Amino acid sequence: MNKRSAKSSLLFTGSDWNFDMLSRVYDAIEEVAIDDLGLDVYPNQVEVISSEQMLDAYASIGMPLMYRHWSFGKHFVHEELLYRKGRRGLAYELVINSNPCITYLMEENTMAMQALVTAHASFGHNHFFKNNYLFQQWTDAGSILNYMEFAKGYISRCEEIYGIAAVEAILDSAHAIMDQGVFRYRRPPRLSSEKERQRIRERLEYEERSYSDLWRTVPQKQDGTEQQVAERELRERKKSLKLPEENLLYFLEKNSLILEPWQREILRIVRVVAQYFYPQRQTKVMNEGCATFVHYTIMNTLFDRGQITEGALLEILASHANVVFQPDFDDPRFSSINPYALGFAMMQDIERICVNPTAEDRDWFPDIAGNGDWRGTLRNAWADHRDESFVLQFLSPALMRKMRFFMLDDQAGENFYRVGAIHDERGYQRVRAALAHTFDLSANQPDIQVVDVDLLGDRRLRLQHTIQSGSLLAEQTRDATLRHIRRLWGYEVSLAGVDADSGKLLYETSIEEA
Known part of the structure; x- marks a missing residue:
């Protein structure tokens, strides 16, 4: 091959890029990913953003549409300060588990980095999102962007009607128990359509206007000893409330006696966001390993085909080695x-x-x-x-x-x-x-579940922490989190720590006021 033909086969030669070049490189990467590696991906949507927009995406947990909360602004300021001082770099890309799969490229990247990121995110992560069983069963890539658009608009309307402070208070408490707001062992409900969400809101409004028979029924005299009656009532309570319940946000959303309909909907929004990210926490090694292996294989294949230069490959490998x-x-x-x-x-x-x-x-x-x-x-x-x-x-x-x-x-x-x-x-x-x-x-996160609540009695919400390997909760953060739960529940909240092996009660604490 002569020098002229070799040069003409190159996808790019310098560090500068333009959109025609990005499109040409994307097509070459797609050919290797689909035809050689056999990847199966969602349609791709690739967008180029500035470093400030990347920082903003960092702050809003990586979602292109997100409701407002003060913690996101705090995170933005922190990340921006470190970035401007040169103490922390930014990711070259951000990828969204959605259909179509959205990949953000930083405009400051060189062409070699844009190629690397496209292979890594648009095909490596994309394939993993679409095909891994956890993402298939527990997330809905086709609905998440529409749902987040609804969530952003809904919370903005709530701020206009009820005030920013009131909405922030609910979000603060919901975020405090976000890690305990996921279904771990049973499939979560799918994201609902706008019609379904409207039906849910109407049902919640009706429940707020009506008294449930469960709350106003006077207990009748029952046969048996006092202990037998208490045990029978406990079984009935647990059956009616489907206890124990691992998802604290779900339980509070459905059963809190003090929350208004808009507050319940906000809990549901936070719960859906927490559930969306839960599979990513279980597949960090596999997801990043898959994307890294894919970009490494594709970039080396393009070099072997004479489509990228040695200089570009060296730049790619230097970034790869750092990763x-x-x-x-x-x-x-x-x-x-x-x-x-x-x-x-x-x-x-x-x-x-x-x-x-x-x-x-x-x-x-x-x-x-x-x-x-x-x-x-x-x-x-x-x-x-x-x-x-x-x-x-x-x-x-x-x-x-x-x-x-x-x-x-x-x-x-x-x-x-x-x-x-x-x-x-x-x-x-x-x-x-x-x-x-x-x-x-x-095994590495606290197992805290709702185990009982006597809605006809003191209405105290009883939580149980099953302690693994003697790992107790830090008292300060534990009590602060319980106060947030108390705010959402409206009545006393207690937490009992029980050893997983022996069943021995190791501690018990309660919060009577938020």
Whole structure:
């Protein structure tokens, strides 16, 4: 190939970009992603924004449409200060799990970075959003933007009618328990249409105007001992209220006796936003690993085809190396396992196992070792797993050795660590299980549920915290959060901490006034 023909095959040569160039690069990336990797993606909508707009998107938790709240402004000022002082960079992109999938590119990016980001977000993240089972079952990509437009307009109207302070008070309390406002073990309701939302609002207004028979019925005399009557009433209460309930926002939205219809709708809005982001918290390693592997593979394929220059590839690889950098445990920069580094390394390792397995790989992964179909194996893994199960299924001894993983046991009663697992057959199993456990949200977030409320008696809301491994809540933040729940419930709220293994009551506290 002569120099002229080689130059004409290049997608770009310099750092500057224009929209024709972006379109040409997008088409080349799409060809590799669809025809070679076999990715299945939502239609893409690519938008170019400024650094200030990127900061604004940061502040509003990455949504193009979002209601107003003071915490978003606080976050914006903080991020902007760090960015202007050069103490923190900005992401090259932002991608929205929607249909169409929206990717934001920063206008300050070079052309090489725009290509990298397009491959990473518009095809890597996009494929994962569309095909992973958690996103398919627990989010509705086709409705989220319309719903957020409704939410933004609804809260703005509430501010006009009821005042900013009143709306902010409800949002503050709802945000305080946002992490406890998701369905973890049962499928959440789908986003409703505008007609359905109108029906819900009319129902709530009717409930506010009417007395429920449950609240005004006078208890009749019942047969049996006092204890038997109390136990029977408890069973009936739990059955009628469907207790225990893990989703605190959902319970308060449906059962609070003091909330007005507009306040219930705001709780529902916050609950929908929390549920939308819940799968992303369970798939950080897989989602970022998938996107990083996709951009790395596509960019190298374009270079092999002579469509990008060595200089562009070096710039891309320099950015890629920064993303997947994993500091050692004794490095001042170490905070935890880098999800990009672990995810990308596991994707590459799966490719190696499928194409060039060792005897060890064949023992550990008999179903995929040497099958030659690394593309199909990865697509299946991306579709069928979350972080915890992915690590349990695919983390290999070879990668544990490469990343020098081992396990330390830390006992509260001892002033030293014990090495709990090393690189032997049993050690690999323990290291893999321990690492997978760190990605189990159910084990790493407080399990707090509504267990009882006597609506015909004192109306005290009883919560129970099931304590895992002796991990108690910090008293200051615990009590502050309970005050927010008290504000939404309207009556006394109590929280009991119960040990998960023994069932022993470890603490009990209550908040009578917000």
